[in-house]
Amino acid sequence: MLPVPDEGCRWEVNRKRIHSPAVTLSLCRPEINSDELISVDLVPALEVHSQGCWPLAVCNGPDVDKWLGKKVRLEIKSLPCYLIPKRLKGRNLSEDAKESWRISFSHVEKQIIRSHGNKKTCCESKATKCCRKQCLMLLKSLIEGLKQRFPNELDHLCSYHGKTAFLHTLSIRFDDSMWACQELPACFLNLLRNLQFHVRTGLLPHFFVPDYNLFSAAVFPKKTLAFLFNALEEQRREGLPLLKPPAPLPLLRLMSPSGDNTSQISSDQSSILTAVCSLDTAFVNKLVLVFAVAVVCILLRMQVMGN
């Protein structure tokens, strides 16, 4: 049972969306008819302890031998996997298809992205820092930006397509030296090229379920794929405008009547560098959000302990 900050509050279960595995809970204060104070998405899952034997479709484990090593692959396979109720999209589903489950690897993905180095020392100190995580965040920002710009045309696109292309790229470009921090622009463009390759060929195997193609026509319309390819081409050609920070405020220009270019921010900087600035802003926003959630959690906990 989730705690509430005081007796005037209560959690309400929102109506579940049919294709989403998540259940959304809203914290409300009914006596003053307030809107929801906070909402939390929960994904119920069945934990399956398989003792090194995952379901048949994923029994080999992910292709990480060259990148993380065979030992890590076996360690990964010894972890439990999770089954999540997720109805397939489409009409005229059979009764069986309506009761479909999805195998979730989000816990494994989190772990291999956290300890992502070919050598154990990657990102342990400043000297060994790599740019893998920045590349993933840039790709996620780009996908988010594309979806905001073309919400209807790219409805089928999601950040998981980017994450999958990223994981494939990590397993091919496995050596830590290929991801040196100062190589961020080149590494990101390489990742983008890889994603475009998957889009052009219509083939993006799931990283853990290699026989499942995330870009197969059954789950990702060919029309959307063609649109996405053109949108990515346009971004590359025009210097990734979706990753640029917003235009500087007019005030900044007024402060420089002498035409001193040093205060005119960024319009002629390389796109990748500005992309990193943009990422920083997004990152700071996320940090603020995480901090706010942490404060709420602490307040809730203190309240419970007080009772």
Ligand SMILES: [Zn+2]
């Ligand atoms: Zn690293």
